Structures are given as structure tokens and as C-alpha cells.
Amino acid sequence: MTELTKYEPHTIYIKPSKGLAALNLRDLWIYRELIFFMVWRDVKVKYKQTLLGMAWAVIQPVMTMLIFSFLFGKVAKLPTEGIPYPVFAFAALLPWGLFVTALNQGSRSLVAHNNMVTKIYFPRLILPMASVFAGLVDFAIAFVILVVLMFYYQVTPAWNLIWTLPLFLLLAIVTALGVALWLSAINVQYRDVNQALPFLTQFWLFATPVAYSASVISDKWQVVYSLNPMAGVVNGFRWALLGTGNGPDAALWVSVGISILIFISGLFYFRSMEKTFADTI
Amino acid sequence: MTTAISVHNIGKQYKIGAAETKFRYNMLRDVIVDTVSAPIRLAKAMVGRSDRRMNQNYVWALKDVSFDLEEGKVLGIVGRNGAGKSTLLKILSRVTEPTTGTVSVRGRVGSLLEVGTGFHPELTGRENIYMNGAILGMRRAEIDSKFDEIVDFSEVTQYIDTPVKRYSSGMYLRLAFAVAAHLEPEILVVDEVLAVGDAEFQKKCLGKMGDVAQQGRTVLFVSHNMSAILRLTQEAIVLNKGQMIMRAPSQQAVDFYLSSGQSQAGEKIWDAEDVPASSAPFTPLSLKVKEKGGKVVDTVRSTEPVTIEFEYKLSAGVTGLRVGLYVSTMRGEYIFTSFDTDDAALFENYDTRSAGHYISRAEIPADIFNEGRYTVGVNASSFGVRRYFMDENALAFNVDISGAPGTQWGEPRVGPVRPRLNWKIEKLY
Numbered sequence: 150m151t152e153l154t155k156y157e158p159h160t161i162y163i164k165p166s167k168g169l170a171a172l173n174l175r176d177l178w179i180y181r182e183l184i185f186f187m188v189w190r191d192v193k194v195k196y197k198q199t200l201l202g203m204a205w206a207v208i209q210p211v212m213t214m215l216i217f218s219f220l221f222g223k224v225a226k227l228p229t230e231g232i233p234y235p236v237f238a239f240a241a242l243l244p245w246g247l248f249v250t251a252l253n254q255g256s257r258s259l260v261a262h263n264n265m266v267t268k269i270y271f272p273r274l275i276l277p278m279a280s281v282f283a284g285l286v287d288f289a290i291a292f293v294i295l296v297v298l299m300f301y302y303q304v305t306p307a308w309n310l311i312w313t314l315p316l317f318l319l320l321a322i323v324t325a326l327g328v329a330l331w332l333s334a335i336n337v338q339y340r341d342v343n344q345a346l347p348f349l350t351q352f353w354l355f356a357t358p359v360a361y362s363a364s365v366i367s368d369k370w371q372v373v374y375s376l377n378p379m380a381g382v383v384n385g386f387r388w389a390l391l392g393t394g395n396g397p398d399a400a401l402w403v404s405v406g407i408s409i410l411i412f413i414s415g416l417f418y419f420r421s422m423e424k425t426f427a428d429t430i
Numbered sequence: 431m432t433t434a435i436s437v438h439n440i441g442k443q444y445k446i447g448a449a450e451t452k453f454r455y456n457m458l459r460d461v462i463v464d465t466v467s468a469p470i471r472l473a474k475a476m477v478g479r480s481d482r483r484m485n486q487n488y489v490w491a492l493k494d495v496s497f498d499l500e501e502g503k504v505l506g507i508v509g510r511n512g513a514g515k516s517t518l519l520k521i522l523s524r525v526t527e528p529t530t531g532t533v534s535v536r537g538r539v540g541s542l543l544e545v546g547t548g549f550h551p552e553l554t555g556r557e558n559i560y561m562n563g564a565i566l567g568m569r570r571a572e573i574d575s576k577f578d579e580i581v582d583f584s585e586v587t588q589y590i591d592t593p594v595k596r597y598s599s600g601m602y603l604r605l606a607f608a609v610a611a612h613l614e615p616e617i618l619v620v621d622e623v624l625a626v627g628d629a630e631f632q633k634k635c636l637g638k639m640g641d642v643a644q645q646g647r648t649v650l651f652v653s654h655n656m657s658a659i660l661r662l663t664q665e666a667i668v669l670n671k672g673q674m675i676m677r678a679p680s681q682q683a684v685d686f687y688l689s690s691g692q693s694q695a696g697e698k699i700w701d702a703e704d705v706p707a708s709s710a711p712f713t714p715l716s717l718k719v720k721e722k723g724g725k726v727v728d729t730v731r732s733t734e735p736v737t738i739e740f741e742y743k744l745s746a747g748v749t750g751l752r753v754g755l756y757v758s759t760m761r762g763e764y765i766f767t768s769f770d771t772d773d774a775a776l777f778e779n780y781d782t783r784s785a786g787h788y789i790s791r792a793e794i795p796a797d798i799f800n801e802g803r804y805t806v807g808v809n810a811s812s813f814g815v816r817r818y819f820m821d822e823n824a825l826a827f828n829v830d831i832s833g834a835p836g837t838q839w840g841e842p843r844v845g846p847v848r849p850r851l852n853w854k855i856e857k858l859y
Contacts, residue, residue, distance in 0.1 A: 160534050160535065160536045160537075161534065162534050163521065163522075163535065164531070164532040165527055165530060165531075183564045186560065193557070194552045197552040262548075265548055265565065268547050269525060269565065270523055270524035271567070425527075427525045427526040428444065428526055
């Protein structure tokens with residue numbers, strides 16, 4: 150054994166966790182490398198033993214975009230505020246793809262790794278977090294495609310996207326993580342989540358302005374509509390990238406508020422359930 | 431000396447009874463009502479106002495356990511199944527939280543159970559070492575510095591860049607073990623009962639444990655194997671029904687455990703309170719393993735027949751009753767099942783058993799078992815009508831193979847059975 154690896158052992162106190170003090174972010178920091186390794190593993194394994202490999206990360210969003218362009222752009226001729234439909238749809242598919250991956254992988258993350266959960270200690274938050282972050286790789290690939298599309302259709306981006314886009318990306322991550330925290334923790338006890346996920350994903354897609362423009366929603370319903378935090382995320386992405394819509398308005402702040410609410414409550418719900426994960430999974 | 435582990439009034443409560451309520455309904459109406467009300471129940475449970483909680487039973491898997499352990503000591507933990515041994519280890523390794531009490535642990539806790547946790551078949555050996563190391567709490571720099579040592583120890587150097595799904599199970603296990611063995615935790619917990627792998631591998635685990643203890647690390651060792659406890663530990667605690675009933679030098683603790691009748695040593699006696707009311711009119715009394723001479727024993731010789739006796743009472747006549755045995759390995763693989771009315775003549779004669787006191791006795795012929803430890807389960811039922819009583823893990827016994835076929839080679843034989851086969855060798859030309 151080399152001297153390098155020796156370190157002074159620190160004392161760990163184990164006791165029944167109570168209330169909000171249970172958040173224990175210190176452990177999350179200590180185990181930060183594990184998040185990296187989990188993301189790396191997910192990315193590495195995702196397209197193993199596939200013929201097309203990483204090409205799937207391109208094919209999936211592009212095919213969805215083509216189908217949407219045909220159905221909603223050509224056949225239904227939905228209004229797009231002057232933006233070519235493929236670019237219009239793709240700008241929304243970017244955050245939506247991230248969200249769907251997080252929703253599906255994140256919600257199943259604890260149950261999928263039940264052998265880890267029942268055998269060893271590590272901050273359980275790492276599992277849903279890693280699932281969400283792994284989606285960022287696909288997001289980055291899709292982003293490159295969007296840039297190509299924008300060049301092709303000669304869509305000029307709004308100048309302020311340099312700081313607005315990262316903020317909306319952050320909002321997308323917070324929303325996705327919040328939902329993943331809730332669903333993954335519930336899934337430990339009630340596998341109903343697995344059954345509900347396909348339906349939930351589909352329903353959520355219709356409730357979010359991915360295929361259509363948020364402007365088709367009548368003013369009367371705008372407030373109710375903005376209760377869906379993904380509506381804020383998608384509108385924000387379009388505004389930042391293509392300059393459509395109103396930009397930050399009251400509806401957006403409602404979405405942001407809901408996102409943060411889901412995230413914070415998800416964090417505490419997750420932590421309060423965490424102590425029984427190993428017993429009930 | 432510094433204290434490595436300090437356990438103070440630890441308790442762990444588990445819910446039971448959820449399963450019982452689930453199996454309770456036997457009418458279609460109940461099933462429908464249950465299904466219809468499921469979403470409401472889910473909603474109630476989510477807001478934490480479960481009405482199920484009312485009829486749920488809680489059981490203390492561990493209660494008021496306190497002890498301190500100094501750095502560098504090896505502590506044995508003995509107790510029968512369900513005594514709380516594994517729960518204690520799970521709390522110490524922070525897999526599950528205690529319901530009450532506090533523990534302070536100085537340093538990292540590692541266990542040889544974690545072997546291969548988080549291994550992904552698609553990743554190469556190299557990638558899995560990093561992944562598994564991170565899961566076990568090693569830092570990247572630490573894995574880097576030990577990488578060569580781990581690979582050497584695992585003996586898979588040539589295949590280190592091959593996905594582990596192409597590995598043989600032996601290679602896989604060796605690699606997984608190599609990572610766990612190089613974690614070098616300050617405190618090592620070993621649960622022999624749950625240890626996976628073949629006898630060879632278990633031996634390796636025990637060997638590693640001995641090394642660790644000699645390096646002055648703290649070890650907690652759970653085992654059903656009293657000779658291993660005596661060999662490897664200086665001190666032991668005895669757990670019974672979740673409570674610590676003794677802490678003493680190992681010899682003393684083992685003697686106490688064996689003599690207090692909870693060791694399941696060749697004999698199991700059911701107290702009235704151990705028998706569920708639902709088993710009436712059937713009441714199990716005792717189950718015994720006897721050697722050829724009729725003595726109750728914990729260890730039998732594979733070269734001699736073994737008798738298993740199940741004593742029970744019937745408070746009323748029962749039609750179609752059959753009383754039987756399940757014999758399985760410690761890993762839970764069944765070896766055989768047999769019932770007392772398997773034989774056609776007995777089946778006719780005992781069509782109805784009147785109320786009374788019975789013994790069902792089975793003789794297991796010689797040359798059946800291989801070396802190892804086996805569990806005996808019992809079952810009393812009327813086929814297709816009702817199961818009166820069942821205890822899948824009533825007792826366990828050891829088999830000694832001296833004089834068995836093939837022992838001249840002194841190598842372990844795989845498989846739970848060791849029959850004396852009628853070999854003939856023919857010289858053709």
C-alpha cells in the first residue's frame with residue numbers, strides 16, 4: 150500500500166434522520182466522483198452492441214422532427230410565427246428530449262439499481278441525478294444538429310441567447326430532476342409508476358407546446374397552461390433561440406415557480422423516503 | 431486504544447403484515463373492492479395517512495443493542511436466522527437507517543458482500559474496476575494507484591480490456607473480489623451466511639478476512655459456522671430475537687449459544703408461542719436429526735444413513751394429511767422433497783389420521799450428501815385443500831465426508847450430492 154492512499158479516518162455518526170437536516174449535501178459532495186462515473190457508464194453503455202451506435206442520438210430527434218414537420222407543418226399547417234417548421238419543432242425537441250430521458254431513466258433509476266441500494270451506502274440522490282445528467286450528452290448532440298438546421302434555413306438567433314439559453318437549460322434540468330426525484334422515490338414503493346410512465350410522457354407531450362406554438366392557446370387558458378413547467382421551458386428555448394413569443398412574462402415566472410416548487414419538494418420527499426429505500430425496494 | 435465502533439441502543443423496526451392483508455381476500459368481491467379502492471389507498475399513502483398502517487404489525491428486528499468495539503479487534507456475531515445479525519451489519523454499513531439509537535463509526539466500512547455491485551456486463555474489466563471502485567467509495571487517485579495490484583490479484587490481466595460479459599463466472603468473481611479486497615476499509619464486515627460463490631471463493635473471503643485482522647483492522651464477522659468463529663475471533667456477541675443476550679470471549683459465547691438450544695443443533699423444538707394459531711389442528715413439537723446410533727447430532731457422516739424425526743400432535747382428525755421434508759443447501763437450492771405418505775401403501779393406510787400424538791420418521795440412506803451444511807424444512811398439508819404448517823428453515827445440519835467416495839484426492843467436489851456410483855471399468859483392447 151502506498152502512502153498516497155492513506156488518509157485519516159473520520160467518524161461517521163449514524164442515527165435516525167429527522168426533518169430537514171436530513172438533506173446531507175456534504176455526503177453528496179464526498180461522492181461527487183460517483184455521479185461522474187454513473188453518467189460516464191450510462192453514456193458508454195447506452196449504444197453498446199448497436200449497429201448504428203452513437204448515430205442513434207442523431208436519428209431519434211431528427212426522425213421525430215421529420216414526422217412532426219410532415220404532420221403538423223405540412224398537413225395541419227400549424228402557425229409557427231414565421232419560423233420554418235423543422236427549426237421551430239427542433240428548438241422545442243431539444244429540451245423535451247432531455248426531459249423525457251430524465252423522466253424515464255430517472256424514475257426507474259432506484260429500482261433499476263436495487264442491488265446497489267440494498268447492499269451499499271452512497272447518497273441515493275446520485276442515481277436520479279446521474280440519469281438526468283446522462284441526458285445532457287444527447288442534448289449536446291441534438292444541439293449541434295439544431296445549429297446545422299438554423300444555418301440551412303438561415304434563421305438568425307437572438308443575440309442574447311448566450312446568457313438566456315443556459316438559464317433555460319438550467320430550468321429544464323431543475324424541472325426534470327424535480328419530477329425524477331418524486332417519481333423515483335414513489336416507484337420504490339409503488340411500481341405503478343412504471344405503468345403510468347408511457348401514458349404520462351404522452352400526455353405531457355400534448356400539454357407542452359412542442360409540436361405547436363403556445364400562441365394557439367387562448368389568453369383565458371394561458372395561466373392554467375403555464376402551470377406546466379415544461380411549457381415555460383419550451384417557450385423559453387424558442388424565445389432564446391428563435392426570438393418567438395413574448396420572452397419572460399408572468400406566465401414564465403409561474404412556470405419557474407412551479408419548477409422550483411417541484412424540485413424542492415421532490416428533494417425533501419426523496420430524502421424522507423430514502424431511509425426506507427433499502428427495506429421496501 | 432481508540433474505539434472503532436460505538437453502538438448505542440440501536441433498534442430497527444420493520445413492517446410486517448402488509449403481505450398478510452394482501453393474501454387475506456378470498457372472495458372475488460374483496461378483490462374487486464380492493465382494486466377499485468387502490469387509487470384512493472395510494473393517494474392516502476402518499477400523503478402519509480395510510481389506513482393500512484392501522485392493521486399493520488411492526489416487529490423489532492433489532493432492539494436496544496449497545497456495544498463498543500476497539501480498533502483492531504475481531505468481533506464474532508452469532509445467532510439463529512432472524513436474530514438480527516444481518517440487520518445489524520446493514521445499519522453499520524449505512525444501507526438502512528436505525529429506527530432508534532445512534533452509532534458512531536470511525537473510518538470506512540467495507541464488506542465482502544458488495545462484491546461485483548454495479549458491475550456492468552458491457553463495460554470492460556478496466557472500466558468496471560473504476561466504476562466499482564467509485565461505488566465502493568474509493569477516490570479516483572486511489573484506484574489509479576492500486577490499479578495494477580488489483581489486476582494482478584484478479585489474474586485476468588490479458589482480458590482487462592474485454593467486456594466482462596465475455597468473462598467466465600470465475601474470472602468475473604475474481605475481478606469483483608479483487609476490487610473489494612483492495613478497498614482497504616478501516617472496518618470490514620463479513621456476513622458468511624450471505625456470501626456468494628463456491629466453497630473455494632468463500633475460503634478466499636475468509637482468508638482475506640484473516641489478513642485484514644492481522645493488519646490491525648477492525649472486523650465484524652457473522653457466521654453459522656462455530657469453528658470459524660472460534661478460529662477467527664477473540665470475542666463474540668450472541669443475538670436472539672433482535673436482542674443482544676451475551677458478549678463474551680468467543681469460546682464462552684459459542685458454548686452458551688450451543689447449549690441454550692437456539693443453535694438449531696440437530697434439533698428444533700417448537701414452543702407453543704412459535705406456532706401460529708392458523709396451523710390448528712396441527713401442532714409441531716420437534717424435529718430431530720439422528721445418526722445411525724439414534725443420537726441427536728449436529729454433524730452427520732455422509733457414509734452412514736441419517737434419520738429425521740418430526741414429532742407433532744393432531745387435536746382433531748385430518749383427512750389426506752401429508753407431512754414432509756424439504757432438504758436444501760444453505761444457498762437455498764432444493765435437493766429433494768419427500769412426504770410421509772409418498773408410498774402407495776402408507777397413502778392408503780393413512781387416508782385419515784385421527785387425533786393424537788405422532789412421529790413421522792424418515793431414513794435418508796447413506797451416500798447422498800456432499801460435504802457442507804444443509805437445511806431441513808417441514809410442511810404439513812392436505813393436498814389441494816389446505817396447508818396447516820410450514821417452516822422452511824426448521825433446522826440445519828453439517829455433513830462430514832470422511833470415507834466418502836473420492837476423498838482420497840482431498841479436493842472439494844462440486845454439487846450438493848455425493849452418490850456412491852456403481853462404476854465399472856472395461857478394457858476393450
